[in-house]
Each structure stands twice: as C-alpha cells, then as structure tokens.
Amino acid sequence: MNRLQIFLELRRHRLLADKRSLDFARNKAAKWVMAIVATITVIYLMGFAVMFAFMVNSSRSLDSVEMALLIAPFLLTIDFLFRFIAQQTPAQLIRPYLLINIPRYACIESFLITTLCSWSNLTWFFFLVPYALMSVVFTHGIGITVNLLLLYLLMILVNSQWYLLVRTLINDRLIYWLLPLSFYLLVYSPLLAYLVTDHPAVEFTDFYEQVADALLKGSLWPLLAELFLLIVMLAVNRQVQHYYIWKELSHSTSSHHVRLTAFRFLDHYGIIGQYIKLEVKSILRNKNPRKSFIFSTAIVVVMSLAIAFTDVYDSDFMTNFWCVYNYVIFGGTLLQKIMSYEGNYIDCLMIRKENILHMLEAKYIFYSALLLLPFTLMLPPVFSGKWSLLMLISYGLFTAGFQFFVLFQMAVYNHTTLPLNSRLISSNGIENNYIQFIVTLTAFGLPLVLVTMLESIMSNTAAYLVMMAIGLTFIFSRSLWLRNIYNRMMAHKYEILEGLHSTR
Numbered sequence: 001m002n003r004l005q006i007f008l009e010l011r012r013h014r015l016l017a018d019k020r021s022l023d024f025a026r027n028k029a030a031k032w033v034m035a036i037v038a039t040i041t042v043i044y045l046m047g048f049a050v051m052f053a054f055m056v057n058s059s060r061s062l063d064s065v066e067m068a069l070l071i072a073p074f075l076l077t078i079d080f081l082f083r084f085i086a087q088q089t090p091a092q093l094i095r096p097y098l099l100i101n102i103p104r105y106a107c108i109e110s111f112l113i114t115t116l117c118s119w120s121n122l123t124w125f126f127f128l129v130p131y132a133l134m135s136v137v138f139t140h141g142i143g144i145t146v147n148l149l150l151l152y153l154l155m156i157l158v159n160s161q162w163y164l165l166v167r168t169l170i171n172d173r174l175i176y177w178l179l180p181l182s183f184y185l186l187v188y189s190p191l192l193a194y195l196v197t198d199h200p201a202v203e204f205t206d207f208y209e210q211v212a213d214a215l216l217k218g219s220l221w222p223l224l225a226e227l228f229l230l231i232v233m234l235a236v237n238r239q240v241q242h243y244y245i246w247k248e249l250s251h252s253t254s255s256h257h258v259r260l261t262a263f264r265f266l267d268h269y270g271i272i273g274q275y276i277k278l279e280v281k282s283i284l285r286n287k288n289p290r291k292s293f294i295f296s297t298a299i300v301v302v303m304s305l306a307i308a309f310t311d312v313y314d315s316d317f318m319t320n321f322w323c324v325y326n327y328v329i330f331g332g333t334l335l336q337k338i339m340s341y342e343g344n345y346i347d348c349l350m351i352r353k354e355n356i357l358h359m360l361e362a363k364y365i366f367y368s369a370l371l372l373l374p375f376t377l378m379l380p381p382v383f384s385g386k387w388s389l390l391m392l393i394s395y396g397l398f399t400a401g402f403q404f405f406v407l408f409q410m411a412v413y414n415h416t417t418l419p420l421n422s423r424l425i426s427s428n429g430i431e432n433n434y435i436q437f438i439v440t441l442t443a444f445g446l447p448l449v450l451v452t453m454l455e456s457i458m459s460n461t462a463a464y465l466v467m468m469a470i471g472l473t474f475i476f477s478r479s480l481w482l483r484n485i486y487n488r489m490m491a492h493k494y495e496i497l498e499g500l501h502s503t504r
Helices: 003-015 024-057 064-070 072-086 104-116 125-140 142-172 174-197 202-216 221-249 261-285 287-309 316-337 342-349 355-370 372-377 379-383 389-408 434-457 460-476 478-491 493-502
Strands: none
Touching: 003 104, 024 064, 024 125, 024 434, 064 072, 064 125, 064 142, 064 202, 072 142, 072 174, 104 142, 104 221, 125 142, 142 174, 142 202, 142 221, 174 287, 202 221, 261 287, 261 355, 287 316, 287 372, 287 379, 316 355, 316 372, 316 389, 316 434, 342 355, 342 493, 355 372, 355 389, 355 478, 372 379, 372 389, 379 389, 389 434, 389 460, 389 478, 434 460, 460 478, 478 493
C-alpha cells in the first residue's frame, strides 16, 4: 500500500470507530442531545456574527477586515481550549496499528492529516461567513473576502496542530502547561498592559492592522506565512508524536510502593476504610490518577486565589459560577471517570458480593472530604465580606449531594478501561463517550441555571437555603441512590465486564 492508500484506509477506520465502539448503542440518545447543543451553538455564532457586523458597519473608525483580524487571538484561544473536550492526539489512536507492516511514520502522518480534514475545523465559519457577507463583501469585494476566510482557515489548522503538540507534551509532564500559559501571556501582554496602565495597546493592534493592510492591497504574504507555519507545525508534530509513542512503548515500568502509615486510623472503619485507602493509594502510586489529582488541585488553588485577591469575579453571576465550579472541579475531573481506572482490576472487585457498593461508598466519602480544600481556600472572600458564609456552605452541600449524585451515575455508563500509567497510547484509543459529556455538562451547568432562577424569584438567602436543602436531601439519601447505582451495574455486569476487558 502506498501512503495515499494507507491514509484512506485509516480514515475509513476512524469514521467507523464510533460504530465499532461498545458505547455505540448507549451513545445514540446522547448524540441527539449533542446535536441539539451543536445546533444551538451554531445559532448563537450566527447571531453574534450579525450583531458584530452591525456594530462594525455602524462605526466610521473600524474597518471590517481589521476587526476580523483583531478578534482572531480571542477566537483561536477559545478554539484551543475547546479542543481539550473531544480532540484526540495521533498517539492516542495509534496502538491498534503498531504491529501492522507499514512505515513507522505512515500512521502518524495519516492521523495528522485527518485532524486537518475534520469538519470541526469549520465551526468558526458559522460566525465568520455571515460576518464576511454582511461587512466585508460589499465593502472590499469577493477577492479580499475569500483571502480573509482562507487566512482564517489556515490559522485554525495551525491552531489544531498547536493543540496536538501541547496536549502530547502535557500528557507526558504537567510542567508543560507552562508552554501554552507563557505563549498566551505573551500574546495578550500588550492588552494586559493596557488594562493595567490605561495606555493604548499599540503593539497588540499594529501587527493585525499590518496583516489587514496586506490583505486589502492584495498581497499574499499573510497566506504564505501561515501556510509555511502550518507545514512547520506538521513537521514538528510528526517528530514529537513519533518520539513519545516509541518512548512509551519502550519504557519499562517500575513499581514503587507507598506506605500509608498515616492512614492506619482507617483500619477502624472496616472495609469502607480499606477502600478509602485504596483510593488514596491509586492516586499516589499511579501516574494518570496522580496527574489528574494534581491538576485539579492546582486549578482549585489558582481560582481560589483569583477570587480572593481580585475583583474580576464580583458580579452575582460570576460569584455563583466560580463558587460552584471550584467545588465540583475534583468530581468533574476524577469522578466522571469512575470505574474506568478500576477496569484494570475489575475481576478482583467482582469476587465478593457488594464489593463495588462498598467501593462506591468509600469514593463518596473520600471526594466529599476533598470538598474541605476548596471550602477552606474560599473562606477569605467570606472574611472580607465579599461572599456570604451561607452561600459557601450551601453550595458545598449541594455539590456533595446533587452534583456527586449526577457524576456517580457514570459508574453505570463507563465501560472503557483507562490505563493507570500509560499516558499517550491505549488499547483502542479513547472513544467518545457522549453520555459522559452530557453528565458532566449537567453537573456543571444545572446548578447555575437553578440558582439563577431561584435568585430571580426569591431573596439570595432563601435561594441558598433551597440549594442547601436539595444538597442535604441527596446526602442523607446517599445509601439509596448508591445502592440503585450498584443494582443497575449488577444488572448489566456482563456488558460492563466485556467493555472493561476489551479496552484494557
């Protein structure tokens, strides 16, 4: 097979990946929800495009092409962040093809090209095309409009390769988070200087104005420069992906034991205490859970400091958002994968009746105890009078009750085993679990909708008391809904076992 045939065959495999997935039947209903969300997103993007076009058209000082390029850094930053939700790296997809007699770089090149051909790269054109039709075509003509859209397409493709590079490095070591943080800090530094010193952000706007002038004069250097950058990023990604794949394949795992002498008091709590110790050992001993825990803790600490020492998040909506978000970050990062790490030793858990029920109870106690960290870190705004102590307590109880209830439902739907230490490659890639996305979206979004509705019809104090009552109801009834989850798991245990075994 030549390179083109290899690419077409591997692309066909990826297009059929969802149908081959064990989650295919369960994902059908969730896909309809995703389709509705995507439709609403498209409508919002087109609506924003119309409003933005009217704003630019009514202004005498703003040129439509210049404005389109001035917002490019913001759009590309949002695009970069949203790729973390679904886009996989070539290293995550390559393991099924490692033993096939094809050139080493063929799979990597095919998956890199596949990322460029993804329809998701055209999402922002639901904003760009209406804007261009309303503001650019009638002012500057079709030729400049086409050049502007081509430039945006190249920038989005470069952004996809930038994401793949950053995601692969971060998967190896969390320290590489400094790479995108430093890059975006550099990009936005003139704008930040403007916000702090109240001086014009000349450096931020000059470059994009020069690019806009080049497009208006018919010059092709912006397109050629972006195309060259895309080729460079593809070449860099090709080498980086190859390096990390073979580094992980040739890595010899060495286990180190962590003695939990400080947790001997848990021995007094019987089997529940032992499962709490197992949860702690899993985080301390294994690379992937440990990284997720460290990352979650870092987010909680950073956001708590930002809330405590800045006034950026002092509006009612932002106060509710960040307080809820800070509480649910541990659950949203770790509990959405519940039973996925346990898939590596699921057979041991099935030996005795109700072992999994005890594990679920232990997990609930452990993650409820973790809520004390964000609670403690968010006390300074309470002491300074910015926040209400009642709000802080009620949201914490609501998270421990309702939001954990929602996230624990994933124990029934997670049928894919996640590797404990292998970071870049897995047995079958990480298939899209749309149910996981819907559950996580519900856990994050529903509390904000609920508290906003409550605050609109009653006082803030009454709204906090209602949130607290809902949380306490789910906390006190945890034995009922945990057993319900356990019974549903046992009703589908052979299906669950099949999925966890086949994805090891």
